[in-house]
Amino acid sequence: MKFAIALFAPPHAPSSRRALRFAQAALAGGHEIVRLFFYQDGVHSAASNPVCPQDELDLSGEWREFVRDQGLDAVVCIAAALRRGVLDAQEAERYQRSAVNLQAPWELSGLGQLHEATQLADRLICFGGP
């Protein structure tokens, strides 16, 4: 089964953890994830600057490791990211901002990527809210 997974919640929301555990279970069960799409406050999970206290679950870090280790296609909505100050090197240069806080394995792209993912996948699973 091919899954597309969309995440709307920030990394401190339980639904972000739920999305990650679902994605891990899907791959462990032999399924395929055609794309992860991070939208709205979900873009904060891709930001590289936040520092998590040592005794708390570093969900952004877990997402980054998961995406990198599994070689997944992880798209961050560019419009949602820019308005929340999540910029890759190209966008930081374009808008002349001093900081870059989005790096590989994440990729900034448009909502069309979510639409395409739903066409490619058998199931779209959305995670958001609490």
Place this chain on the structure above:
Amino acid sequence: MATLHVLSHSPFTDSRLSSCLRLLGPDDGLLLCGDATYALQPGSAQCLALELMPATISLFALDEDLAARALKTPTRVQVVDYPGFVELSCRFAKVNSWL
């Protein structure tokens, strides 16, 4: 086409659960996760409403969220873990998350 409805908001703070109950089709499923598992609080109107659903509608709850809230599960609730969640999303033709 059977749909799995996924709820994560507490039924004591908004009307998602009651809206969802009105929309459920005869073969649909309902998965409670996060604070939505509070709907299983014994004696609550929400728990009674779930018990009164037609028998063809399957009711599921995520195990870790039940454990975190020390909720006892009524007999009609099927407890699932994450691999179980994945299996449900394959079994139902669509998954509708009440964001």
